[in-house]
Amino acid sequence: MIVALAGGVGGARLAVGLAAALPPRQLAIVVNTGDDFQHLGFTICPDLDTVMYTLAGVNDRIAGWGRADESWNFIDTLRELGGEIWFRLGDRDLAVHVLRTLALRDRVPLSEVTRRLALRLGVRHAILPMSETPVRTRVRTDRGELSFQDYFVRLRCRPRVRGFRFVGSRNATPPAPLRNVLRGEAVSAVVLCPSNPYLSIAPILAVPEIGAWIRRRGFPVVAVSPIVGGAAVKGPAAKLMRELGEQPSALGVVRHYGNLVDGWVIDRCDAKLKPEIEREGKRVLVTDTLMTSRSKSVRLAEAALAHARMLAASRG
Ligand code: FO1
Numbered sequence: 001m002i003v004a005l006a007g008g009v010g011g012a013r014l015a016v017g018l019a020a021a022l023p024p025r026q027l028a029i030v031v032n033t034g035d036d037f038q039h040l041g042f043t044i045c046p047d048l049d050t051v052m053y054t055l056a057g058v059n060d061r062i063a064g065w066g067r068a069d070e071s072w073n074f075i076d077t078l079r080e081l082g083g084e085i086w087f088r089l090g091d092r093d094l095a096v097h098v099l100r101t102l103a104l105r106d107r108v109p110l111s112e113v114t115r116r117l118a119l120r121l122g123v124r125h126a127i128l129p130m131s132e133t134p135v136r137t138r139v140r141t142d143r144g145e146l147s148f149q150d151y152f153v154r155l156r157c158r159p160r161v162r163g164f165r166f167v168g169s170r171n172a173t174p175p176a177p178l179r180n181v182l183r184g185e186a187v188s189a190v191v192l193c194p195s196n197p198y199l200s201i202a203p204i205l206a207v208p209e210i211g212a213w214i215r216r217r218g219f220p221v222v223a224v225s226p227i228v229g230g231a232a233v234k235g236p237a238a239k240l241m242r243e244l245g246e247q248p249s250a251l252g253v254v255r256h257y258g259n260l261v262d263g264w265v266i267d268r269c270d271a272k273l274k275p276e277i278e279r280e281g282k283r284v285l286v287t288d289t290l291m292t293s294r295s296k297s298v299r300l301a302e303a304a305l306a307h308a309r310m311l312a313a314s315r316g
Contacts, residue, residue: 001025001027001028001184001185001186001188002018002022002026002028002057002187002188002189002190002191002305002308003028003030003142003187003189003190003193004018004027004028004029004030004191004193005030005191005192005193005195005204005205006029006030006032006034006047006051006193006195007031007032007035007047007193007195007196007199007200007203007204008032008046008047008050008064008065008089008195008196008199008200008234008235009050009054009064009065009203009233009234009235010193010194010195010196010224010226010233010234010235010291011031011032011050011051011053011100011193011194011195011200012050012051012053012055012059012223013049013054013297014191014193014194014291014297014300014301014304015029015051015054015055015125015193015196015297016054016055016138016201016294016297017291017296017297017298017299017300017301017302018191018301018303018304018305019125019292020056020066020294020297020298020301021301021302021305022044022125022300022305024124024125024126025157027031027125027126027178028126028128028181029051029125029126029127029128029129030128030129030130030178031047031048031051031128031129031130031204031211032047032128032130032136032195032199032200032201032204033045033047033048033110033135033201033203034135034136034137034166034199034200034204035047035137035148035149035152036048036134036135036136036202037136037147037148037149037234039084039087039149039221040078040083040084040089041101042089042097042098042100042101043100043101043104043150044087045095045100045110045114045129046065046112047049047200048114048127048129049065049093049096049163050064050065051127052114052117052118052121052123052127052178053066053067053121055118055121055123055125055127055205056118056121056122056123056295056303057176057239058121061237064234064308066088066090066093067090067092067093069092070090070091070092070093071090071091071092072088072090072091073091074089074090074091074094075088075089075090082276086153087149087153087154087252096117098111099117100113100117103116103228109175110129110131110132110175111128111129111132111168111175111176111177111178114127114128114129114174114218114276115127127234128174128175128177128178129175129204130168130172130174130178130185130204130210131168131171131172131173131174131175131207132144132173132174132175133168133171133172133248133249134168135150135166135167135168135169135172135203135206135207135214136148136166136167136168137164137165137166137167137199137203138165138166138167139151139159139161139164140161140162140163140164140165141159141160141161141162141203142159142160142162143155143159145165148199152199152236156246156266157235157239160243160246161198161240161243162197162243162244163244164199164202164204166206169203169206169207170208171210172206172207172208173209174207174209174210176303178210179209180251182209182210182213182258185218187217187306188219188308188309188312189219189220189221189222189309189311189312190214190217190219190220190221190222191221191222191223191224191304191305191308192221192222192223192261193222193224194224194225194226194289195226196226196231196235196236196237196240196254197226197231197253198237198240198244199235199236199258201202201238201239203261206279214260215260219312220254220262220263220312221262221263222259222261222262222263222264222265222304222307222311223253223257223261223263223264223265224253224264224265224300224304225250225253225264225265225266225267225270225289226253227241227248227253228250228251228266228267228269228270228289228290229267229269229270230248230249231248232248233290241253241268248268249275250264250266250267250273250282251273251277252278254277254282255280261282262311263282263283263284263285263297263307263308263310263311264277264282264283264284264285264305265284265285265287265289265303265304266284266285266286266289267286267287267288267289267290268286268288270286271286274286283310283311283314284309285303285304285306285307287299287300287303288300
């Protein structure tokens, strides 16, 4: 079984490739819920929705979040009536927030709500929230501590970041299907998707049972660099690395993760960094990591899985 850790857009795109390469019983996609928040009375789970919509093929490919073929009557009317419109909810997207909020109010676990919604959208692979209980990313900035969506959407990642807190992570509980995976022996590798190391992957690793499991692992961890040519493919990862004193490069990401990761997949444009990354004791695969189409996502997923198999074989 392969366990993939995923956050926003980059995670969702590689999840599509992994889901094409592996049958449902051989893949668990663990998704960040640190971005989740209460808004207009709804519980909103952006990364769960981005992964779900992208696996279902109904995601807005331009924005990277929300649904394709969207209409905006709700948010336009909300604006007319004086409601908060900084976080844009499309009419189709709204149905997910309504159903999730109702189900959570009826004490349905988040993982079960996600399973039911994904099934309705035709997604057969398991999309597992990292925790059934709330974990909220708080961003410490030069303008004080901000909630994630305040920082990310309302302030467009402009404040300078000093650090993060993942409130609720200490007693976060992975969903039962994920706990079974963590306690089983069937995992052959973990894949860190090219998601933001601080905002998407770190919250998942902050869930104690997940962090401890990956550190004592008996299987290889392969990561696809979210930084290509010194920049993030999408989002604030490179800006955050600069603000936190890390080098915004594929090598900087390798050093950020340290001994958590055994093998790296970096983009062709970073091929010159391969020897330096190997000097960090990592096995490096250089390939095209820009997932600009479904077939490129599949090729990248297959390359990452092959890299993991090579690492598993060389562990003896
Ligand atoms: N991101 C924005 O930059 N602006 C928005 O108005 C916005 C709305 C939105 C609605 C639903 C949803 O699932 C995601 C949405 N996002 C929006 C993206 C969201 O902030 C990010 O996807 C994650 O939180 C970070 O990956």
